[in-house]
Amino acid sequence: MRLKDSVLEDNPHWYRDAVIYQVHIKAFADSNADGIGDFRGLTGKLDYLQQLGVTALWLLPFYPSPQRDDGYDIADYYDVNPNYNTLREFKQFLRAAHRRGLRVITELVLNHTSDQHPWFQRARKAKQGSAHRDFYVWSDTPEKYRDARIIFRDFESSNWTWDPVAKANYWHRFYSHQPDLNFDNPKVQAEMLKVIDFWMGLGVDGVRLDAVPYLYEREGTNCENLPETHTFLKKLRAHLDERFKNRLLLSEANQWPEDAAAYFGDGDESNMAFHFPLMPRMFMAIEMEDRFPIVDILDQTPAIPEGCQWAIFLRNHDELTLEMVTDEERDYMYRVYAADPRARINLGIRRRLAPLMKNNRRKIELMNVLLFSMPGTPIIYYGDEIGMGDNYYLGDRNGVRTPMQWNQDRNAGFSQSSPQRLFLPVIIEAEYHYESINVENQERNPSSLLWWMRRTIAMRKNFKAFGCGSLEILPSDNPKVLTFIRSHKDEKILVVINLSRFTQTVTVDLSRYAGMFPEEVFSRNRFPIIQESRYHFTMGQYDYFWFVLRSTEARREPCDEEYLKLKLAEGHPWWDVVNGKAGERFCSFVLPLYLQRVFWFCGKGRVISQITILESCQLKQNDQLFLLTFIKVAYTEWDPEVYLLPLAWISNERLQNVKERYPLEIITPLSLGDIDGFLCDAAYFEEFRELLMKMIHERTKVTGEPVLIWLA
Numbered sequence: 001m002r003l004k005d006s007v008l009e010d011n012p013h014w015y016r017d018a019v020i021y022q023v024h025i026k027a028f029a030d031s032n033a034d035g036i037g038d039f040r041g042l043t044g045k046l047d048y049l050q051q052l053g054v055t056a057l058w059l060l061p062f063y064p065s066p067q068r069d070d071g072y073d074i075a076d077y078y079d080v081n082p083n084y085n086t087l088r089e090f091k092q093f094l095r096a097a098h099r100r101g102l103r104v105i106t107e108l109v110l111n112h113t114s115d116q117h118p119w120f121q122r123a124r125k126a127k128q129g130s131a132h133r134d135f136y137v138w139s140d141t142p143e144k145y146r147d148a149r150i151i152f153r154d155f156e157s158s159n160w161t162w163d164p165v166a167k168a169n170y171w172h173r174f175y176s177h178q179p180d181l182n183f184d185n186p187k188v189q190a191e192m193l194k195v196i197d198f199w200m201g202l203g204v205d206g207v208r209l210d211a212v213p214y215l216y217e218r219e220g221t222n223c224e225n226l227p228e229t230h231t232f233l234k235k236l237r238a239h240l241d242e243r244f245k246n247r248l249l250l251s252e253a254n255q256w257p258e259d260a261a262a263y264f265g266d267g268d269e270s271n272m273a274f275h276f277p278l279m280p281r282m283f284m285a286i287e288m289e290d291r292f293p294i295v296d297i298l299d300q301t302p303a304i305p306e307g308c309q310w311a312i313f314l315r316n317h318d319e320l321t322l323e324m325v326t327d328e329e330r331d332y333m334y335r336v337y338a339a340d341p342r343a344r345i346n347l348g349i350r351r352r353l354a355p356l357m358k359n360n361r362r363k364i365e366l367m368n369v370l371l372f373s374m375p376g377t378p379i380i381y382y383g384d385e386i387g388m389g390d391n392y393y394l395g396d397r398n399g400v401r402t403p404m405q406w407n408q409d410r411n412a413g414f415s416q417s418s419p420q421r422l423f424l425p426v427i428i429e430a431e432y433h434y435e436s437i438n439v440e441n442q443e444r445n446p447s448s449l450l451w452w453m454r455r456t457i458a459m460r461k462n463f464k465a466f467g468c469g470s471l472e473i474l475p476s477d478n479p480k481v482l483t484f485i486r487s488h489k490d491e492k493i494l495v496v497i498n499l500s501r502f503t504q505t506v507t508v509d510l511s512r513y514a515g516m517f518p519e520e521v522f523s524r525n526r527f528p529i530i531q532e533s534r535y536h537f538t539m540g541q542y543d544y545f546w547f548v549l550r551s552t553e554a555r556r557e558p559c560d561e562e563y564l565k566l567k568l569a570e571g572h573p574w575w576d577v578v579n580g581k582a583g584e585r586f587c588s589f590v591l592p593l594y595l596q597r598v599f600w601f602c603g604k605g606r607v608i609s610q611i612t613i614l615e616s617c618q619l620k621q622n623d624q625l626f627l628l629t630f631i632k633v634a635y636t637e638w639d640p641e642v643y644l645l646p647l648a649w650i651s652n653e654r655l656q657n658v659k660e661r662y663p664l665e666i667i668t669p670l671s672l673g674d675i676d677g678f679l680c681d682a683a684y685f686e687e688f689r690e691l692l693m694k695m696i697h698e699r700t701k702v703t704g705e706p707v708l709i710w711l712a
């Protein structure tokens with residue numbers, strides 16, 4: 001069943017262009033003043049998320065659970081934790097998200113359950129060797145699978161725990177209250193397929209496969225990434241594809257690039273997988289002021305099958321994991337980012353992005369630019385878009401899971417409950433106090449981080465190359481500056497990132513793009529044309545550029561002549577041509593040149609960013625057809641202006657006559673190759689004044705905006 005009123009595009013690869021927002025139901029917005037966020041609260045905040053520009057939401061586990069691992073200890077796969085409302089509100093939320101074009105990704109925790117799950121309760125009492133008992137992994141001795149590492153090493157000393165009821169040890173890769181399911185048991189596999197069918201049937205767009213490398217255990221291995229796991233994933237994917245359209249499997253495999261890439265299979269396992277090793281290397285690069293860690297890990301990252309995509313992130317709900325770094329690198333990361341040992345947990349650092357960047361706005365922006373420029377789909381962790389702080393004195397990883405800060409009211413506007421009842425206290429440390437770091441404050445200030453995030457996300461979405469393009473590192477002479485090209489078909493984005501706290505110059509080899517010019521995407525400022533020689537940039541501290549490389553060829557050749565000729569030969573009226581594809585080029589290349597030559601144009605000397613034809617109508621006078629157009633001229637640093645521009649098309653034969661009738665200097669011929677076109681100044685259309693005024697009047701009525709008219 002698909003939700004009827006969704007506006008989602010029918011696109012099996014939607015996740016490649018997505019911008020994902022990771023959100024915890026309990027931490028986002030509380031609708032019923034019980035101190036815990038819920039689905040109604042989240043639904044009420046969808047406008048905010050839509051305005052941020054994200055296109056998909058990843059929800060942390062929201063199922064009934066004893067909450068000893070923040071919901072990753074599931075006690076019932078088919079329901080909603082009563083603290084977060086009911087299935088009904090979940091469905092309403094899903095429908096509301098889809099109506100806004102937002103996809104929804106949920107958690108499929110398949111490796112383990114809570115020890116409170118009825119399957120475990122049944123298993124521990126069931127007869128040894130029975131199918132029910134075999135839902136989990138049991139052993140008489142805790143000596144089996146000794147090569148498997150302990151993941152939660154601050155909390156657990158073994159992957160086995162003795163169960164006095166079963167009188168046997170059960171296997172768990174995480175907390176001892178999270179027994180691992182036994183995927184060797186076909187009944188377990190069948191149950192998981194039923195679970196996925198249930199949520200997909202409700203319309204969920206994708207699932208994150210939690211802790212997927214650990215599904216199987218085999219003696220003599222580290223019990224990670226086993227071939228059996230990949231066989232099961234292929235089965236899961238085939239099952240999903242057979243029943244549902246446009247759905248996503250996202251693997252959480254905290255592994256080295258080769259092993260993580262294996263979760264794509266041959267394009268027949270998960271569609272996406274997290275790129276864990278890239279994350280700490282972005283943090284290393286900015287602290288070391290050196291591009292090496294990033295370049296090196298990208299170098300080690302294999303190509304991935306068609307249609308697949310990496311999921312990339314800076315921070316999430318867990319510790320900043322340092323499992324995929326060397327011992328020296330880990331020491332370095334601890335030294336620079338977690339000098340206080342209390343900020344460390346397991347093999348990682350329990351802090352949010354802003355405190356990790358010492359609240360340096362330039363560094364926060366630079367890290368986000370890195371995230372948005374790297375190959376993959378970016379995931380933003382809730383609260384990081386406003387630079388929220390953390391509190392590592394709260395237990396476990398709770399310091400990065402505190403209530404979202406909406407405004408300066410009680411409980412940061414998150415909940416109407418008594419502050420004592422909140423699931424976790426709000427951040428009150430002076431530098432990150434919710435009275436100053438909150439959505440409302442930042443919405444009011446266009447210079448805030450929130451507005452910067454909105455603008456940057458919106459800009460990223462203009463270019464396919466970021467989501468779907470290849471990445472080519474460009475050699476340069478300054479290791480503190482990272483330079484690369486993202487390309488997709490004809491689109492080329494040049495990214496230049498200064499990782500240093502000082503001003504830098506960099507010389508890049510762009511000779512392959514000689515003849516093109518870089519246009520900075522935010523200002524649309526054009527930089528000098530790229531020559532055969534090396535190209536030079538000067539950059540401020542933690543500075544960045546996104547340039548789109550534009551072809552100068554297109555500028556030299558003002559109109560798509562072949563296209564025009566063809567269209568005319570086919571009998572299309574020429575104004576259709578001006579409105580169509582050639583019209584775009586007409587506006588981009590012909591009009592800017594023309595406008596510089598007419599005396600009535602006020603924008604001489606300003607940089608035109610765009611010209612658009614707002615409206616046009618045809619007029620006929622003595623067999624001659626004219627087009628009256630309103631053109632809007634937008635500038636990079638000036639308010640836009642609207643001009644009235646009559647256009648006429650005159651054939652070669654008539655050219656002579658026209659020249660005789662009108663003095664040459666006030667008719668501006670355009671070079672369109674073999675075809676002669678003319679743009680005629682308004683002075684010759686005095687006769688049409690009455691009609692013009694009517695048009696203007698009509699237009700003003702419709703838009704309510706004043707129209708600036710220039711009749712030369």
Ligand code: BGC
Pocket residue numbers: 069072073109174210211252317318
């Ligand atoms: C989740 C953690 C969780 C663990 C055990 C991880 O993948 O991200 O938050 O504690 O799985 O379920």
